[in-house]
Amino acid sequence: MTVSNGLPLDIPVIDLSDESKVGKDVVEVVSRLGFLFVKNAGEDEILQEHINHLFKLSQAFFSSPVAVKETCSINSNKSGKNKGWLSMGEETLDPGNQKRGDVKEAFNIGEFIDGKAQQPLPEVLAAHHDEIARFQASCHALCNRILRTLARGLEITEGDWFAQRHDQSKGPSGSVLRLLYYPTVSGDTDSLTEDIRAGAHSDYGSVTLLFQLPGQPGLEILTPQGTWSPVPVNPNNDPTPPVLVNIGDLLSYWTNGLLKSTVHRVIFPNTGKKGGDDRYSIVYFCHPQDDEKLLPVPSPLVEQHGAGKAQVTAENVMTARDHLNNRLAATYKLS
Ligand SMILES: O=C(O)CCC(=O)C(=O)O
Numbered sequence: 455m456t457v458s459n460g461l462p463l464d465i466p467v468i469d470l471s472d473e474s475k476v477g478k479d480v481v482e483v484v485s486r487l488g489f490l491f492v493k494n495a496g497e498d499e500i501l502q503e504h505i506n507h508l509f510k511l512s513q514a515f516f517s518s519p520v521a522v523k524e525t526c527s528i529n530s531n532k533s534g535k536n537k538g539w540l541s542m543g544e545e546t547l548d549p550g551n552q553k554r555g556d557v558k559e560a561f562n563i564g565e566f567i568d569g570k571a572q573q574p575l576p577e578v579l580a581a582h583h584d585e586i587a588r589f590q591a592s593c594h595a596l597c598n599r600i601l602r603t604l605a606r607g608l609e610i611t612e613g614d615w616f617a618q619r620h621d622q623s624k625g626p627s628g629s630v631l632r633l634l635y636y637p638t639v640s641g642d643t644d645s646l647t648e649d650i651r652a653g654a655h656s657d658y659g660s661v662t663l664l665f666q667l668p669g670q671p672g673l674e675i676l677t678p679q680g681t682w683s684p685v686p687v688n689p690n691n692d693p694t695p696p697v698l699v700n701i702g703d704l705l706s707y708w709t710n711g712l713l714k715s716t717v718h719r720v721i722f723p724n725t726g727k728k729g730g731d732d733r734y735s736i737v738y739f740c741h742p743q744d745d746e747k748l749l750p751v752p753s754p755l756v757e758q759h760g761a762g763k764a765q766v767t768a769e770n771v772m773t774a775r776d777h778l779n780n781r782l783a784a785t786y787k788l789s
């Protein structure tokens with residue numbers, strides 16, 4: 455495992471309130487780093503009190519007895535594919551390099567249809583069903599703003615090209631709101647140097663939003679130089695921290711690799727308490743409709759970037775669903 459260089463990357467914070475002005479900047483940053491921060495303000499602001507509230511619910515859920523969590527296990531037939539509770543070690547994000555599964559628990563909440571969850575929720579979450587539905591909807595709205603900004607920056611004539619393909623009223627998608635809990639461990643030093651909170655991976659969807667808590671670091675990204683750099687939680691110490699955004703595999707396929715689906719991981723902090731402090735995060739993985747084909751988008755920049763490379767054709771193209779299923783098969787011990 456490559457060691458961290460300890461130097462935080464300079465990931466710009468961009469204000470998307472005027473989409474028409476920042477498309478080029480956003481495309482420049484994500485074709486270099488795959489990550490950026492967006493200012494959490496304006497029409498698609500996700501209110502800090504809503505974020506804090508969901509973190510509280512997440513803490514309440516993960517501290518529930520195992521018997522309660524098991525009632526909504528990802529393995530139970532009740533929840534449906536990729537939905538529900540994942541126990542410690544159940545997912546291995548980097549199966550080629552990890553001896554054991556990720557040291558974390560997760561709860562995956564799939565799409566809401568007509569504002570209703572499509573899976574059983576444990577009581578502590580069910581009691582706040584409507585707030586969770588609203589949170590998911592506000593994440594999706596912010597992703598659509600990001601997607602429209604990208605379309606502009608890529609000079610796609612149809613400004614809604616991506617957003618139309620992420621219209622939740624048009625059919626099912628793999629979008630997931632995920633609560634994550636990385637517990638403190640009291641293991642010996644050996645297991646700590648071998649174990650990882652989330653193995654190195656790229657994300658499977660189009661755009662990911664990540665919410666972290668102050669004082670709970672651990673996310674690192676693989677830089678173009680091949681070293682690991684920590685990602686700050688709140689780079690400018692704003693009273694309202696910006697939202698961390700990263701590009702997933704689908705946008706990379708759609709753009710002939712121009713937009714980077716950057717590999718990242720979550721480590722045990724190497725300062726402070728051995729075994730880390732508890733860490734919580736909330737992730738929104740935004741996916742297009744399942745049947746969307748991953749052919750290059752009609753953008754002159756994408757065409758230029760793909761020149762001379764092997765081209766995806768209508769015959770060998772994957773759908774969004776194919777890609778997600780391939781990744782899930784590799785990283786879960788699910789049947
Ligand atoms: O918890 C984090 O900071 C990142 C989680 C992550 O990368 C993922 O679940 O895909």
Ligand SMILES: [Fe+2]
Nearest residue numbers: 655656657718
């Ligand atoms: Fe990730």
